[in-house]
Amino acid sequence: MxxxxxxxxxxxxxxxxxxxxxxxxxxxxxxxxxxxxxxxxxxxxxxxxxxxxxxxxxxxxxxxxxxxxxxxxxxxxxxxxxxxxxxxxxxxxxxxxxxxxxxxxxxxxxxxxxxxxxxxxxxxxxxxxxxxxxxxxxxxxxxxxxxxLPYPTRAGKVEWLQAWSTRTGVDLGLSPRTIADRLGRVSFAELEEFALDVQRRSILSGPEPDSLAVVQQLLMQWSSRAAVSEE
Structure with a gap:
């Protein structure tokens, strides 16, 4: 390009x-x-x-x-x-x-x-x-x-999450590598949707959110959603 x-x-x-x-x-x-x-x-x-x-x-x-x-x-x-x-x-x-x-x-x-x-x-x-x-x-x-433009690789997801966290200042709680692995195969649009979910829940959790708890809860929800879509 x-x-x-x-x-x-x-x-x-x-x-x-x-x-x-x-x-x-x-x-x-x-x-x-x-x-x-x-x-x-x-x-x-x-x-x-x-x-x-x-x-x-x-x-x-x-x-x-x-x-x-x-x-x-x-x-x-x-x-x-x-x-x-x-x-x-x-x-x-x-x-x-x-x-x-x-x-x-x-x-x-x-x-x-x-x-x-x-x-x-x-x-x-x-x-x-x-x-x-x-x-x-x-x-x-x-x-x-x-x-x-295939699904993002693991490295691509990690890079995107790192850049998003730096740009927004939102603490992801877990390392981008861990999140990328647990999300599995997702598109960049889905990756952005997950990150925005983290941001929303962090804001609504108060001035000092438990970032680890927020991200772990959302990863469980995304895992359940992925399981339903595969059925």
Whole structure:
């Protein structure tokens, strides 16, 4: 991603050599893995607006309606630098070889890919999906940078917890390594949810909370929740 950001910061130099910066990204990973946050970070770093596509306003029920709306969307965004964010991209970019899909969906996918091809490089398309296996094969060819955002590793969880505790001043009671191990496989979104639970309980426990007791109680609750979700 650092190289991608540099390409856009130094796009004039690239263009002086007849080369455009890359501007089509695909983020793949489970829910809560940071795909939306990374798209927001790209927009922030480049100081451009983030435009999130709302599918309920894009997908119509009549023949040709979706393609017309899609064309209007791309015509509107191409006039200024921005990050155009498609969450759950598999909703509109499904594999056209799927025999269960209608001809209308296949036309929508073809229209979408054509519109993406026509976008200038100052419009950065970020497509995110939890189900990469559903995407049309042509999507993979068009995306110039493909990133997998899996569940965080143990080291990633430890680093996040340490940084969060330092930033907020909240005592975690146990070492970040112990908490990371006891939480097991969680996304970054779930990790943040747990940390905020700790902060809330610490605040409500009074001016001198028992941080160890707070964290241990919450870990027991999270362990019970994980057991229920696996059933």
């Amino acid at each position: 650092i190289q991608f950001i540099e390409e856009h910061h130094r796009r004039d130099l690239l263009r002086s050599h007849g080369v455009e910066p890359r501007h089509r990204l695909l983020f793949v990973g489970p829910p809560g893995g940071g795909k939306t946050s990374l798209a927001e970070a790209v927009a922030t770093e480049l100081a451009v607006p983030l435009l999130s596509v709302r599918y309920e306003g894009l997908i119509g029920s009549f023949l040709g309606e979706t393609a017309a709306r899609m064309e209007a969307l791309f015509d509107a965004v191409r006039i200024r630098p921005c990050v155009l964010f498609f969450d759950e991209f598999d909703v509109v970019a499904k594999e056209r070889g799927d025999t269960h899909e209608t001809g209308e969906i296949k036309r929508v996918v073809s229209s979408l890919l054509l519109q993406v091809d026509r976008l200038p490089s100052h419009v950065i398309v970020v497509a995110a999906t939890n189900h990469a296996e559903l995407l049309d094969r042509a999507v993979w060819r068009r995306m110039q940078l493909r990133l997998e």
